[in-house]
Amino acid sequence: MTSRRAYKREGEEARRAALIAATLDCIAEGGPQAATVRAIALRAGVTQGLIRHYFATKEDLIAAAHETLMSSLTAASAARLDELPADALARLAGFVANAVTPPVVDPRAMSLWAASMQLVPRDSAMRAVHETTYLAFRDRLEQMIAAALQAAGKPADPATTRRLAIAGNALLDGLWIEASLLPDHFAKDDMTSIATKAFESLLDLKFPE
Amino acid sequence: MTSRRAYKREGEEARRAALIAATLDCIAEGGPQAATVRAIALRAGVTQGLIRHYFATKEDLIAAAHETLMSSLTAASAARLDELPADALARLAGFVANAVTPPVVDPRAMSLWAASMQLVPRDSAMRAVHETTYLAFRDRLEQMIAAALQAAGKPADPATTRRLAIAGNALLDGLWIEASLLPDHFAKDDMTSIATKAFESLLDLKFPE
């Protein structure tokens, strides 16, 4: 009559995803130290032994979680790309405004991102992930910048667009961080206007209304 | 004949400083989880009991460490202010170049900064510290921007300088982060040139050679 906990079998993908989600939740709420095996299992509605069944070690789970986080962050900004207008200038303007306002601006995402950044200097796998996702985002921005410059009839040689993409990316990153850290300091319109005008200055062109 | 460890008495300030420094070293090397009481004591050349003697709890020590870190980060960029030229344009140019190159760009500092950022969303004390230091840095930048605009004979109304300071600050933050995370991706001259040209575009002026 030993009443053992009832459970349901889930597919491997679903369980891995659930464990990763639970891990990110734990880290977001209490930092890396809060992401203990037991806390993660509890949040995933599972007993701790199961973690070991899907991830050889806790470190593996953490790594998988960070990888998932990174791709979801870039995916979030890419998702809206289709909804943007076709006109190159309006397209870039929309992309910029999107990057510095909710839901892309988000304290939880920011906290998780900071946790990842901390690992980059000392974990080569994390460094590789960061490098890839950073360059992917920057390349996309560079293409939109090049298109916008051409649409405005300005020269868009590779050296120039690279430089502008690096600066533009940094600008968006910095604004995203501050808006996420101090949400009450910046009104939504405020942020959009700051980012938009900065990009107009940077590229020396004017976005359509 | 129990040979107890020999030790030297240090003043309270010295010991607190040493413990804080050891704490930051631990966090920089292995993240918050590596900053255990024992690891900190070992690095400070002290036994763990002493920590409790100077800090009621580990959390107190961590908080003190983050506070020290933040003020030292802003102090680092302020220290060089006197060495900058008097001419407003050259002064701003030097400030910008300084912010995106070593020793301000530094993986260790970046790692520690990320650790702090992670605490901001869930720790009100850390949030207050961040807000203060962020605004202090931004205000300093705003003043230099206003001076540069005036020197170039351009209008420098408060709304404009505020907007430019926010964008300029974000730009410097973003470049600082990337240069610190991926040191091999950017040559020193490269970074300086990118930051300088971006600021010239942003303010619509030209820095002296």
Next chain:
DNA sequence: GCTTAAATTATACACTTGCATAATTGCGAG
């Protein structure tokens, strides 16, 4: 419906963690 392999739970273990408390030692005051 059995059988069976895999998914899941349960339990145990060795080790680390932060903290408390007692035992000593350095070092200035007299």
Next chain:
DNA sequence: CTCGCAATTATGCAAGTGTATAATTTAAGC
């Protein structure tokens, strides 16, 4: 020189950590 007290070390402890392994249960195949 020695006394006394605060600074420091040493030791212990209960709780939490990751991981290993055995015991069970689910559900699919025949």
